[in-house]
Amino acid sequence: MEVIYKKPESLKDEVTTYCPGCGHGIIHRLIGEVIDExxxxxxxxxxAPVGCAVLAYNFFNFDVTESAHGRAPAVATxxxxxxxxxxxxxxxxxxxxxxxxxxxxxxxxARGENITVIFVNNxxxxxxxxxxxxxxxxxxxxxxxxxxxxIKIHGYPLKVCELLSQIDGVFYxxxxxxxxxxxxxxxxxxxxxxxxxxxxxKGFSLIEILSPCPVNWKMTxxxxxxxxxxxxxxxxxxxxxxxxxxx
Amino acid sequence: xxxxxxxxxxAGAEASIHAGCKFYAGYPITPxxxxxxxMSKRLPEEGGVFIQAESEISAINMVFGASVCxxxxxxxxxxxxxxxxxxxxxxxxxxxxxxVIINMNRGGPGLGDVTPSQSDYFQxxxxxxxxxxxxxxxxxxxxxxxxxxxxxxxDISDKYRNPVLILADGIIxxxxxxxxxxxxxxxxxxxxxxxxxxxxxEPNSIKSLFLTPGVLERHNWRLYKKYQKIEAKEVKYxxxxxxxxxxxxxxFGTCARISYESVKILRKKGKKIGLFRPITLWPFPYxxxxxxxxKMKKIFVIEMNLGQMIxxxxxxxxxxxxxxFYGRPGGGVPTSEEISRFIQLYLVxxxx
Numbered sequence: 240m241e242v243i244y245k246k247p248e249s250l251k252d253e254v255t256t257y258c259p260g261c262g263h264g265i266i267h268r269l270i271g272e273v274i275d276e277x278x279x280x281x282x283x284x285x286x287a288p289v290g291c292a293v294l295a296y297n298f299f300n301f302d303v304t305e306s307a308h309g310r311a312p313a314v315a316t317x318x319x320x321x322x323x324x325x326x327x328x329x330x331x332x333x334x335x336x337x338x339x340x341x342x343x344x345x346x347x348x349a350r351g352e353n354i355t356v357i358f359v360n361n362x363x364x365x366x367x368x369x370x371x372x373x374x375x376x377x378x379x380x381x382x383x384x385x386x387x388x389x390i391k392i393h394g395y396p397l398k399v400c401e402l403l404s405q406i407d408g409v410f411y412x413x414x415x416x417x418x419x420x421x422x423x424x425x426x427x428x429x430x431x432x433x434x435x436x437x438x439x440x441k442g443f444s445l446i447e448i449l450s451p452c453p454v455n456w457k458m459t460x461x462x463x464x465x466x467x468x469x470x471x472x473x474x475x476x477x478x479x480x481x482x483x484x485x486x
Numbered sequence: 487x488x489x490x491x492x493x494x495x496x497a498g499a500e501a502s503i504h505a506g507c508k509f510y511a512g513y514p515i516t517p518x519x520x521x522x523x524x525m526s527k528r529l530p531e532e533g534g535v536f537i538q539a540e541s542e543i544s545a546i547n548m549v550f551g552a553s554v555c556x557x558x559x560x561x562x563x564x565x566x567x568x569x570x571x572x573x574x575x576x577x578x579x580x581x582x583x584x585x586v587i588i589n590m591n592r593g594g595p596g597l598g599d600v601t602p603s604q605s606d607y608f609q610x611x612x613x614x615x616x617x618x619x620x621x622x623x624x625x626x627x628x629x630x631x632x633x634x635x636x637x638x639x640x641d642i643s644d645k646y647r648n649p650v651l652i653l654a655d656g657i658i659x660x661x662x663x664x665x666x667x668x669x670x671x672x673x674x675x676x677x678x679x680x681x682x683x684x685x686x687x688e689p690n691s692i693k694s695l696f697l698t699p700g701v702l703e704r705h706n707w708r709l710y711k712k713y714q715k716i717e718a719k720e721v722k723y724x725x726x727x728x729x730x731x732x733x734x735x736x737x738f739g740t741c742a743r744i745s746y747e748s749v750k751i752l753r754k755k756g757k758k759i760g761l762f763r764p765i766t767l768w769p770f771p772y773x774x775x776x777x778x779x780x781k782m783k784k785i786f787v788i789e790m791n792l793g794q795m796i797x798x799x800x801x802x803x804x805x806x807x808x809x810x811f812y813g814r815p816g817g818g819v820p821t822s823e824e825i826s827r828f829i830q831l832y833l834v835x836x837x838x
Contacts, residue, residue: 282683284555296691302681304554304692307577310547313539317551317559318681320535321509325555325683343547346540 247271249280251300258365260460262450263291265417266359267298269427270330273434274301283326284318286311288335291365295330309340312347315354326437328355334364337373337397344403348443351408355433356445358399361452362471369455373397376474381455400447400480410442412480416449418467422477441484449475487666494658495520495562497629497665498588499528501636502560506671507586508534509552509559511545513567516600517656518590521562542567546574546587553583554692556680558640562588564656565606566597568614575649576615579709580694584643586636587621588652590659593817601817602656604739607794610653611768618706620713622650622720623767625739629663635765637668644675646716653767655790657740657819722765723774727753731760733833734779736799737788738764740819745788747822748829757833767795776802785809786829790819808832 246252249271257263274280280301287295289308296303306314311329319327336344336358347354363381364370371381371388374396378387388396400414411433415426426448433444449471451463458466492500495518502510510529512522522538529536535552539545545561552559563571568589578585589610593603610623622642626632632654639650681690696702727749728734737745742763752759762778764771779785785807787796792815799809812828814820 281685284681284683286551293695296689296693300689301684302690304551304681305577305581305695306550307547307573310543310550310574313544313547314551314554316537317509317511317548317553318555319551320537321552321557322555322682342540343544346544350537 247275249274249300251298253297256294256297257291258454260451260453260463261291262361262417262448262452263359265423266357266448266450267295269423269430270357271299273427273431276431277434277438279326279434279438282324283328284322286315286318286327286329288329288331290332290335292330292332292359293366309335309338310343311335311340312343312352312354312356316347316350316352319352319354323353326355326434328357328434330357331359332365333360333362333372333374337399345406348403348406348445349408351410351442353437353440353442355437356443357430358445358447359450360399360447360475361450363452363455365452365455374475376471396474398475400445403445404480408443409445409481410483411436411444414447414449414475414477414480416467416472416477418449418451418464418472436484447475449477489664489666491662491664492629493520493660493662494629494632494654495590495660496524497633498562498636498652499524500667501633502586502640503528503532503534504668504670505558505637505640506674507558507560507640509549509557510534510561511537511539511548512561512563513539513542513545515564515567517592517602517659518562518564518588520659521588542570543573546571549585550574550578550583553578553585554681556677556682558584558644558674560586560588562590564590564592565594565603568606568609572615575621576617576619577694578649579619579621580617581692582647583649583692584647585649586639586643586652587649588636588654591653591655593815599817600656602740602790602819603815603817604655604741604790604794605815606653607767607789607791610651611770619709620648620716620768622646622648622716622769623653624650624722625653625765625767626658627739627743627763629658629661630665632658633665634668642720646712648712648716653739655740717769720766721769721771721774723771724763724765725778726761726763728760728762728778731758732783733757733759733786733829734782735759735761735786735788735829736764736775736795737761738767738795741788741790744820744822745825748825751822751826752829759829764795770798772798772802775799776804779803779807780805782807784832786832787811788820788825789813791815
């Protein structure tokens with residue numbers, strides 16, 4: 240019998256520790272597929288964040304290091320500068336990248352580090368059980384904004400792609416979502432582009448992925464996909480925010 | 487052998503290059519600005535990478551990244567900057583990654599001032615960051631010794647997979663002295679644990695998170711055994727004029743160098759005084775100091791702070807000898823006459 244669908248070699252045969260309906264599993268798989276297709280598994284080094292995806296090294300079947308909260312772009316910088324022929328990527332959540340690690344991501348981008356950043360935006364602190372994130376939408380209820388995020392008190396969400404698009408050192412920026420089969424396919428091609436850019440020494444690429452967190456959003460998996468489509472995508476509009484390569 | 491006239495910063499930079507260091511990340515802070523300036527030119531000449539980071543936090547994490555992939559890496563800073571690096575140092579310890587961190591200690595707390603101090607003794611020897619860990623700490627008293635200990639630090643750091651701190655100060659950082667170089671290291675230890683891409687092997691991972699119950703405790707015990715081994719094998723200290731001494735100065739770094747002159751002044755006056763100088767502040771030479779203190783009548787602890795190393799001296803003071811402290815905080819640097827005058831106050835009535 241012909242095998243037409245299988246687990247990517249870049250993923251380990253491991254029981255997931257992510258919650259039901261979580262987007263990380265899908266994104267892990269897309270990264271695994273892309274790394275397989277580009278045949279770079281044996282020269283890839285991943286940098287895991289602090290947050291739900293800290294356990295990424297349990298799932299990825301290639302070299303992965305942990306990093307302190309928000310510092311993944313600095314760690315990746317050290318690795319990539321010394322091993323420029325290896326493929327280095329960070330995998331970061333919104334708290335990691337857009338709150339505690341804002342300085343690190345902005346300056347890695349400004350230096351134009353030739354790395355790939357996978358930024359998973361689920362608008363909430365997942366691992367600590369649902370506090371307000373830098374990307375929590377106005378009105379969204381979290382455990383630290385029980386009446387909903389009030390911009391007068393809690394300020395505005397940070398739009399990372401829009402922010403980084405102003406930085407000269409950035410080569411490629413795209414925001415996608417994983418709320419439908421179509422958008423998942425689109426996300427995969429964005430991830431692939433971000434890795435290809437690095438292989439071709441083009442420079443800093445970041446893919447922001449709007450991803451569901453049903454447990455902390457207090458929704459069913461299906462409701463949370465609808466929430467991405469109907470609410471989140473309106474505030475964080477998907478699209479290519481920067482492409483120095485033209486096209 | 488050829489000699490070179492260098493500042494402490496330059497000597498530390500050359501030592502690291504000679505020891506095979508290929509990565510430096512840092513951030514400007516007085517009194518060690520010469521370090522990143524010098525490295526920005528020298529390291530690329532040697533095929534290494536220099537990065538001026540956006541913060542001390544980022545700098546130590548870049549060093550973390552360099553160490554993750556198996557390279558010898560260094561960062562330098564001064565007190566407030568070293569405070570910022572503590573998170574990274576804790577992670578280096580948890581992940582068992584080698585790295586060398588140089589602190590050209592200045593006055594504190596807070597922004598303090600830019601003058602030399604020894605006020606970071608507690609921070610250096612008691613952890614500084616979170617968690618149950620130890621860092622090896624060397625305290626040089628000359629530019630030559632700064633060079634020698636930095637050169638050694640890379641080997642020790644690799645050997646134990648543990649960060650090594652050099653605790654110097656603003657005087658050693660900026661003072662020029664003539665020094666001799668050591669031979670360049672050519673063969674560096676192989677690091678099978680390093681992340682280099684998993685070609686031809688199973689994937690490696692570096693981590694300090696152990697969520698499964700009991701696993702972190704085992705990790706901590708394993709680290710403890712490593713620290714015990716370091717305590718047994720890596721203690722460094724020196725004694726001067728202790729053979730016939732009845733009184734003892736205990737002092738480290740720059741302050742020990744000044745105290746050495748005080749000993750000579752007091753010896754000329756017939757006082758039987760010696761000097762004990764810890765070179766490793768951790769592991770502290772407890773056993774050696776206890777033995778030397780065994781034949782003393784009075785102990786004098788001299789520091790450029792308000793009394794920090796004195797706690798370690800008290801730990802071994804089982805005979806309850808009187809311990810007198812003289813310290814100058816906030817960038818105050820005692821003269822050798824000042825120290826000898828202080829000591830003489832307490833030697834009045836003592837038999838020659």
